[in-house]
Amino acid sequence: MSVARSNPRSVLEQVLAVLPGELARSLQGLSDDLLDELEEIRLRAGQPLELCLRQRPAFLAEDGELTQSPHRGVRVSADELAQVLQRLTQFSRYAVEEDMRHGYVTLPGGHRVGIAGRAVVEAGHVRAFRHVTSLNVRISRDHPGAAASVMPFLYDRVSRRPLSSLIVSPPQCGKTTLVRDVARRFSYGDFALVDPGLKVAVIDERSEIAGSVDGIPQFDLGPRADVLDGCPKAEGMMMAIRSLSPHVVVTDEIGRMEDAEAVLEASLAGVAVVATAHAASLDAWRRRPWMERLFSARAFDRYIVLSRRHGPGTVEAVLDAEGRPLRRGGAEAR
Known part of the structure; x- marks a missing residue:
């Protein structure tokens, strides 16, 4: 059995497909080593773009470097969040309505995007989300051989x-x-x-x-x-x-x-x-x-x-x- 491990650059391309141009360009400059450590991309309206790496979290600065200072981080606007949400749902919320009421959307490649905002509740159950304020892109990777020891x-x-x-x-x-x-x-x-x-x-x-x-x-x-x-x-x-x-x-x-x-x-x-x-x-x-x-x-x-x-x-x-x-x-x- 021979299966290739996920390439960090190709994994990023799957995720960039749903991000607006400026945010996507900000992430394209990351090194392969950092991409291999990347576990989550967190987008919050009015807050800096946060990258959760295997060893530590960091914010992405305007110059493409990582920083621990939230004041230097690239800010995510409410409009950019709306653009991401549109792309996630392929411009139709009905296509993923069942997933969204559970608070996530799954992207090609198995990446899961968590959603936070105002929940619409009917009969005691969440039916949808409005006024989305946060999105969390959880990166999915393949690791052939992960089960060898068990x-x-x-x-x-x-x-x-x-x-x-x-x-x-x-x-x-x-x-x-x-x-x-x-x-x-x-x-x-x-x-x-x-x-x-x-x-x-x-x-x-x-x-x-x-x-x-x-x-x-x-x-x-x-x-x-x-x-x-x-x-x-x-x-x-x-x-x-x-x-x-x-x-x-x-x-x-x-x-x-x-x-x-x-x-x-x-x-x-x-x-x-x-x-x-x-x-x-x-x-x-x-x-x-x-x-x-x-x-x-x-x-x-x-x-x-x-x-x-x-x-x-x-x-x-x-x-x-x-x-x-x-x-x-x-x-x-x-």
């Missing part, structure tokens, strides 16, 4: 079956990057473990795992992957099990009652599930509504706990179905 824990060589696994961490610790590489390695066949490869169904509700454009994955998930793009997780898992006969179902950010029920159904059907969840630890995840039920039912055979201690993707521990450590870490998964 794959031996995710496949039982004796029974020759994949193991249901949950990747747990706070935001921006590399969960989606890791789960994407797990899907790819199962799909291609990780020849140290899995030969010739497994059928993988990817339920990509937010279009971040595959980064699909018009339903076509922009990230390589291998020759045996089937992607349900934009499909709600719980419904998609059941659809895949009924119609795609997967060995492994891969999905992102479980947390709702219906997600838990779908994972339990998959386990009863003999299909492995590899998923992610936002939580600071396994204990914190178990305290969330409905998740203790999954733990008690041993729906997951493995838990992978990530942090940013040595950079995104740091594997703090691999735990068994009862939460006992199989590996304690601190090294980056990739």
Whole structure:
């Protein structure tokens, strides 16, 4: 299996497509080293453009240099925010209305743009955003090989079956990057473990795992992957099990009652599930509504706990179905 890592310059081009001319030109002068560290671009009306780098945040100055002084930073106007929002929605909010009511829009390449402003609430639910005051562009990158160190824990060589696994961490610790590489390695066949490869169904509700454009994955998930793009997780898992006969179902950010029920159904059907969840630890995840039920039912055979201690993707521990450590870490998964 040979897959190229995302080029930082081409990743930037995907993001620049939605930025107005002056802001785009300000970012084009960044070095490849800085682009490789770039995790977020934060745009706030009337405030300086902020770049969140792997090691530190900084503002972008008029001369193209980075500065810690907000007074020297390039200011983002309300008009520029409106232009970005227009481009995000391809000049039609209806095209991404479902995403926007959840507070984000997904760009080609899997980059997610978070939205803040005045929420329009109907019947107790957010229906849209007006008077948008902030946009947060979260950069998505591919890191082939990210799952190499954890794959031996995710496949039982004796029974020759994949193991249901949950990747747990706070935001921006590399969960989606890791789960994407797990899907790819199962799909291609990780020849140290899995030969010739497994059928993988990817339920990509937010279009971040595959980064699909018009339903076509922009990230390589291998020759045996089937992607349900934009499909709600719980419904998609059941659809895949009924119609795609997967060995492994891969999905992102479980947390709702219906997600838990779908994972339990998959386990009863003999299909492995590899998923992610936002939580600071396994204990914190178990305290969330409905998740203790999954733990008690041993729906997951493995838990992978990530942090940013040595950079995104740091594997703090691999735990068994009862939460006992199989590996304690601190090294980056990739």
